[in-house]
Amino acid sequence: MLTNIFFDLDNTLLDFDGGEAHALSRALRQFGVDPTPAVLDRYHAINLSQWELLEEGKLTKDQVLTRRFDLLFAELGAACDSRAVCDRYEGFLAEEHGFVPGARGLLEALAPRYSLYLATNGAAAVQRRRLADAGILPYFRNIFISEEVGFHKPSPAFFRACFAAIPGFDPASALMVGDSLTADIRGGRDAGLRTCWLNRMGRPRRPDIVPDYIVTALDQLSVLLETL
Template sequence: MRYTTLLFDLDNTLFDAASCEPVAFEYALAKGGVAEPNQYWETFSEINDALWGAVVRQELTPNEVQARRFGDLVAAAGLAADPGLLADEYVVGMGAYGELYPGARDVLDRLSQKAALGLVTNGLGEVVRARVVRLGLEPLFDAIVISGEVGVSKPDAAIFELAFEALGRPAKPTALMVGDSLSSDITGANNFGIATCWYNPARKPRPDGVSIDHEIVALNELWAVGS
């Protein structure tokens, strides 16, 4: 393998977060006694995306997103529900629902025999830990670094530094960051000074301003990238 240290993003790279989130949302609002929860999904999604954008700009922490997003939703939609309860139940739902993309586990299995694998994710500790346990990911990764636990988020180089520490300080030229997000994964790896692989299944056009060393539309293409 050309790269012997592979760092992975979780949401929308290995894990189908896009299909987990509406299910978790429906679960949380039903728990909170809100009728027809689906009608509020779009509003929540906009609030949530904007708050996570502020995390990437280092204006908010993941835990602040968690505290605010349902308060903002209740206010925006005029719901008679307890935002704290909705927030707590959403965390439960986010940990309990959703799957890895088809084939992702197989790719991780095979790569883990050739390289050290790290998971570097912007998320809440409770959510990610529940997923890691439920999906049996722990044995596949040599390090799991979650922004909500360590207090720094991608694209800050500091979160990559923590992953490198946990992996026994590999040489930077041996390492590759694999992720779907230009603003957190690719920019973060650029900031830290390691190679990047943009997971781009939608085949979006390549932007200016970020350094992309490899681009894949399917995870099993990582074999070609790494060899």
């Protein structure tokens, strides 16, 4: 019987991509870099690749935070202090808490019926402020943020730490919902959870990472849960 649901945060419940573009534009302008669509797109691609290296254990979180800007500024020929830009960007990002369509209503509907947990990578100060400003903290029984847990998704150690904090937890009773095939789906499956991939952007499937369920919008998740 399904009684526990783990949700990813970024691009699953909160619109990270929109918040990222707005926060990054503000930060780059303050350091004299024009945040054109091409620059924002290039940063997004670099940033994603660096977090994937973190998931593979090839970089540390601190290396990711500065290296993504090092690589961007090297391509642009911009003489900017990557650490200073990163700090400014993270501060602006903490103010961004727009919702993925349907997220608030889904949490309102599910919280009385299931034990909800949040399982997210990222900086604790940024994520906790966004959660508080979005007003969704009360829906969750517990919040698990990689920086506080000490491990990153998809590491099995991250999920083991989550499970250990839930009295009497049984992985067979839980579902992991997220937008990342690597962090959420592979991580959840390796930890013994059923998984649901939120594929809002029509990304291609991967034969080596197969979710138990796929939805393309959060309102489909409510329908799916009725069958489990």
